[in-house]
Amino acid sequence: MTPLLAVSDLRVEYPLPGPPGRSRRTLVAVDGVSFALHRGETFGLVGESGCGKSSLGRAIVQLIRGGSGGKVTGRIELDGTDLVALRSGPLRRERRRLQMVFQDPFSSLNPRQSVGKILAEPIKAHGLARGPDLDRRVVELLRRVGLDEGVRERYPHEFSGGQRQRIGLARALALDPDVIVADEPVSALDVSIQAQILNLLMTLQRDLGLTILFVSHDLSVVRHVSDRVAVMYLGQLVEVAPADELYARPLHPYTVSLLSAVPVADPEVERTRTRIILSGDVPDPSAPPPGCRFHTRCPYVQPQRCRDEVPALRSPSAGREVACHYAEQIAEGRLGPHMTSNVG
Amino acid sequence: MLEIAGLEVEFRTQRGVVRAVDGVDLALEVGSTTGLVGESGSGKSVTALAIMGLLPEPAARVIGGSIRLDGVELVGMPEAQLRRRRGSEVAMVFQDPMTSLNPVMPIGAQIVETLRAHLRHDRRAARRRAVELLDFVGIPGPSERLASYPHQLSGGMRQRVMIAIAIACEPKLLIADEPTTALDVTIQAQILELLRRTVDERGMTLLLITHDLGVVAGVCDRTNVMYAGKVVERAPTAALFRAPSHHYTRGLLQSIPRLDGPRKTILASIEGLPPRPSDGLRGCPFAPRCPARLDDRCWDEMPPLERLPGATAAHLVACWNPAPVPDERASA
Numbered sequence: 221m222t223p224l225l226a227v228s229d230l231r232v233e234y235p236l237p238g239p240p241g242r243s244r245r246t247l248v249a250v251d252g253v254s255f256a257l258h259r260g261e262t263f264g265l266v267g268e269s270g271c272g273k274s275s276l277g278r279a280i281v282q283l284i285r286g287g288s289g290g291k292v293t294g295r296i297e298l299d300g301t302d303l304v305a306l307r308s309g310p311l312r313r314e315r316r317r318l319q320m321v322f323q324d325p326f327s328s329l330n331p332r333q334s335v336g337k338i339l340a341e342p343i344k345a346h347g348l349a350r351g352p353d354l355d356r357r358v359v360e361l362l363r364r365v366g367l368d369e370g371v372r373e374r375y376p377h378e379f380s381g382g383q384r385q386r387i388g389l390a391r392a393l394a395l396d397p398d399v400i401v402a403d404e405p406v407s408a409l410d411v412s413i414q415a416q417i418l419n420l421l422m423t424l425q426r427d428l429g430l431t432i433l434f435v436s437h438d439l440s441v442v443r444h445v446s447d448r449v450a451v452m453y454l455g456q457l458v459e460v461a462p463a464d465e466l467y468a469r470p471l472h473p474y475t476v477s478l479l480s481a482v483p484v485a486d487p488e489v490e491r492t493r494t495r496i497i498l499s500g501d502v503p504d505p506s507a508p509p510p511g512c513r514f515h516t517r518c519p520y521v522q523p524q525r526c527r528d529e530v531p532a533l534r535s536p537s538a539g540r541e542v543a544c545h546y547a548e549q550i551a552e553g554r555l556g557p558h559m560t561s562n563v564g
Numbered sequence: 565m566l567e568i569a570g571l572e573v574e575f576r577t578q579r580g581v582v583r584a585v586d587g588v589d590l591a592l593e594v595g596s597t598t599g600l601v602g603e604s605g606s607g608k609s610v611t612a613l614a615i616m617g618l619l620p621e622p623a624a625r626v627i628g629g630s631i632r633l634d635g636v637e638l639v640g641m642p643e644a645q646l647r648r649r650r651g652s653e654v655a656m657v658f659q660d661p662m663t664s665l666n667p668v669m670p671i672g673a674q675i676v677e678t679l680r681a682h683l684r685h686d687r688r689a690a691r692r693r694a695v696e697l698l699d700f701v702g703i704p705g706p707s708e709r710l711a712s713y714p715h716q717l718s719g720g721m722r723q724r725v726m727i728a729i730a731i732a733c734e735p736k737l738l739i740a741d742e743p744t745t746a747l748d749v750t751i752q753a754q755i756l757e758l759l760r761r762t763v764d765e766r767g768m769t770l771l772l773i774t775h776d777l778g779v780v781a782g783v784c785d786r787t788n789v790m791y792a793g794k795v796v797e798r799a800p801t802a803a804l805f806r807a808p809s810h811h812y813t814r815g816l817l818q819s820i821p822r823l824d825g826p827r828k829t830i831l832a833s834i835e836g837l838p839p840r841p842s843d844g845l846r847g848c849p850f851a852p853r854c855p856a857r858l859d860d861r862c863w864d865e866m867p868p869l870e871r872l873p874g875a876t877a878a879h880l881v882a883c884w885n886p887a888p889v890p891d892e893r894a895s896a
Contacts, residue, residue, distance in 0.1 A: 268748035410604055411819055411820055412815060443827060479823065480753075485781050485805065487781045497754055498750045499754075501720055501721070517750075
């Protein structure tokens with residue numbers, strides 16, 4: 221089956237401000253990332269701040285395309301058409317099929333436009349509907365996201381965070397996209413509202429057959445909504461696996477550490493689990509460590525190879541990918557962590 | 565050691581007066597770790613600020629109740645006396661260390677200043693102690709780090725510095741308000757571990773304020789759940805998670821996806837939004853969203869925080885129709 225969206229060897233770099241006259245440094249936010257989205261799946265992308273997950277999402281929906289905003293190289297193929305190489309005319313048509321949902325919908329909604337206008341504008345601009353058809357379509361969009369048609373006359377500031385995210389979703393759906401990139405869509409919301417939006421996303425996906433790239437720092441949320449999950453560290457994917465398997469049997473030491481760091485809302489579990497506490501901070505992304513980028517914090521680091529040799533993202537078994545020289549040894553328990561603290 | 569009774573705090577805003585804390589009772593035993601959980605606007609941070617005497621006056625003020633620390637009443641205490649107590653008896657760690665650290669002063673000088681103000685250390689002793697503190701909170705190369713400015717440190721390191729300053733004068737009570745919310749999960753794990761160690765090794769009492777039930781589960785002996793300015797449920801943490809009884813607590817627990825739970829299921833969510841002051845509710849503030857409300861009583865009368873029938877004496881709930889406690893003997 222050919223994937224709906226195939227990303228290969230994608231690289232996103234930004235110029236860093238530096239002293240005048242000196243050679244400019246660049247920050248490589250995404251460094252050689254490849255993966256594929258299949259039609260109708262939710263693909264989760266997790267990682268900590270600065271790992272490049274948002275840059276990757278924005279590059280895919282064509283929000284980063286050369287110029288001062290950053291440079292994109294590699295391929296982003298939508299149904300076989302490489303968007304990176306497209307000129308602006310044909311790109312405009314393809315772009316409609318990729319829509320984005322942001323963490324803070326307020327910053328992406330024009331505060332001077334009524335909700336009705338926010339939703340109608342893009343539909344008109346793309347010539348998808350007009351007149352009574354357009355009205356019907358706007359009402360239909362609002363109903364889909366659980367809002368009353370009466371909100372058309374109201375403005376974004378009149379809504380709560382959860383309702384704004386519903387409006388953000390409605391706008392993303394306005395152009396009938398194939399792929400939605402949702403970047404931390406529930407991170408700014410209170411827990412009780414978060415569940416409402418996650419439920420809505422899952423329902424929309426099922427009803428409309430959407431393909432979703434779900435970008436988040438929250439491993440529990442990503443696990444809940446995703447079919448497959450990719451873990452990102454310092455601009456690179458370190459592991460890709462079906463959600464069940466990734467969480468039941470993580471292969472990369474970074475995934476293992478991340479999962480063990482997530483607090484679980486159950487005191488019994490918290491008291492008895494083994495926690496791996498990573499030492500230190502994430503290294504500066506503009507000067508990543510050589511070899512395996514995780515080696516400076518890895519509890520399983522081996523003296524030579526990890527520092528000298530970049531581990532490729534390889535497939536140790538069907539459906540799984542991992543970028544670690546020692547994944548098998550670690551999984552089989554032949555290699556133990558140097559630092560684990562057994563809490564409790 | 566800390567006893568709060570009937571605390572009421574009001575905020576005057578452009579839209580009128582808001583009762584941010586509405587009759588909170590809280591008692592902390594020496595050496596305990598207590599969690600205060602709630603969503604935005606529940607009054608958990610305002611409670612902490614009231615304990616610290618740091619409410620943004622005149623917009624906010626305590627209009628009723630008492631806060632006693634080791635028997636001494638803090639409400640109405642003159643600012644000069646409060647200031648002496650802050651740091652030496654009770655100290656606070658905030659979500660964003662950048663707002664409480666001085667950006668133009670090296671971190672060493674900030675710790676030394678705290679020590680000299682409260683403990684009258686001479687300069688050399690204060691410096692030596694600052695190095696010890698930075699070492700304790702896990703800052704590598706502490707003596708070299710004294711000269712660093714806050715912006716030269718990562719978020720996690722800044723939070724460590726905040727903790728070092730907070731514990732510098734060995735306060736009896738440490739209040740941590742969302743101390744890990746702004747941090748990545750691997751750094752959060754480091755800071756929580758540090759907080760646990762600080763409380764254990766230094767015999768401090770901890771009041772941890774957070775929206776994250778997972779954080780409470782891992783750190784606190786006792787947990788209070790706040791909603792709309794009130795404590796609606798209080799219990800030993802294990803009992804609270806095993807048998808949540810208030811329908812808000814239950815809703816919260818069911819609405820968070822768990823790492824070991826089912827996937828792709830529709831999550832139980834709490835419909836609607838927290839009440840606004842303009843709603844003019846007389847009864848239980850959760851009634852409009854509650855799946856188990858009783859027709860008249862819940863709308864008309866605020867339920868008191870009382871012992872939950874069938875549970876341990878320490879499990880309290882403010883609900884006219886609480887979820888029953890599962891029979892432990894039957895399930896055992």
